[in-house]
Amino acid sequence: GSSNTEKFYRIPEGKGPHSVGCTDLMTENAAEGSFLRLYYPSCNATENEEAPWIPDKEYYHGLSDFLNMYRIVGERLFQYYVGSVTCPAKSNAAFKSGEKYPLLVFSHGLGAFRTIYSAICIEMASQGFIVAAVEHRDESASATYYCKRKSVSEPQEESTSNMEKEWIYYRKLKSGEEERSLRHRQVQQRAQECIKALNVILEINSGEEVMNVLNSNFDWNLLKDSVDTSRIAVMGHSFGGATVIESLSKEIRFRCGIALDAWMLPVGDDIYQNSIQQPLLFINSEKFQWADNILKMKKLGFNDTNKKMITIKGSVHQSFPDFTFVSGELIGRFFKLKGEIDPNEAIDISNHASLAFLQKHLSLKKDFSKWDSLVDGIGPNVIPGTNIDLSPAQPE
């Protein structure tokens, strides 16, 4: 549709009691550093602008690579359709200090990046979470960058900073390359990056000086003593769901996990031996389900009550990332960015079930238990477990 119809397709605002701010953090000038977008409860900052949803045109180039489009085409298409989209969080708004907030680390999917799950991250922040949406440097993101000090030789106009962005683009699978080993290597790096992000936030919480190579006027010191260090969880979509499982197995400080439409291929067999001890919630879309994937989820052991699985009826894989909100009906249907269920209804079910699960396993003192029935798959448009038939093929 034309841009004016898109205007009515906005990313939903947070529905919780807090206003939401967001800011970007990149530590050290190397790919080994941490790069994340922080969504947080903010003071009611009317003067701050909403943050740009896709902040650099290089993300359009990466998306074009990922979607097998020419960059020259992709850049214009994305610029026209989503170039003016902002996410409903105030850029660099002052952090609301004075209470301790639980922490969520969020891991994006294949071909995605840190800013395109803002409907989920903003809702969680509005409900009183600090959310660190990491951007992975494992070449699974459409695009990401790190900052490099400019070599002295280049002309240093005083206006521009002495930093330049070194871009890392999505790595396509090479012909003949075995996908499983590439994805298994990547999911290990992704888990390390989630743990690194956790450590950076905890350092900030302890009042250590933050070295943020991205110059912004955000005051990181306000986060001192603001993280509830005993209430930390990890969440992710698709490849990010596999990253949740890997992160839980590697880091006990992640007290529980939520995997949205987890893609189980990258998860190594070792995980199933010493299975995950922490509580884990699988929230699946109706369409992204096949026996092998579901069987691997079940292999993690659903006998104990702290492993749960629900399916949102009428939803699709893209019901979790933000594109489901910003695409018009036509494009949305064509690219399967929308299912039969209204995108806002689907994300509400996912977010409410997540909040109820987090309240139970992080022992939060909120009223999220009103959504407990959703975690048991009881409610409109939700069913317990999976909607596919797992019984082995019956002989003809």
Ligand SMILES: CCN(CC)CCN(C[C@]12C[C@](c3ccc(C(F)(F)F)cc3)(C1)C2)C(=O)Cn1c(SCc2ccc(F)cc2)nc(=O)c2c1C=CC2
């Ligand atoms: C093209 C061939 N193929 C490359 C491997 C991509 C095939 N594909 C289905 C797509 C992503 C699709 C998409 C997006 C976005 C528009 C847009 F136009 F709206 F921008 C259009 C069309 C194309 C739906 C997926 O990969 C699905 N998927 C995803 S999609 C995460 C994502 C990425 C970029 C976004 F902008 C939004 C969401 N994350 C995963 O972790 C996993 C999978 C599959 C297994 C593991």
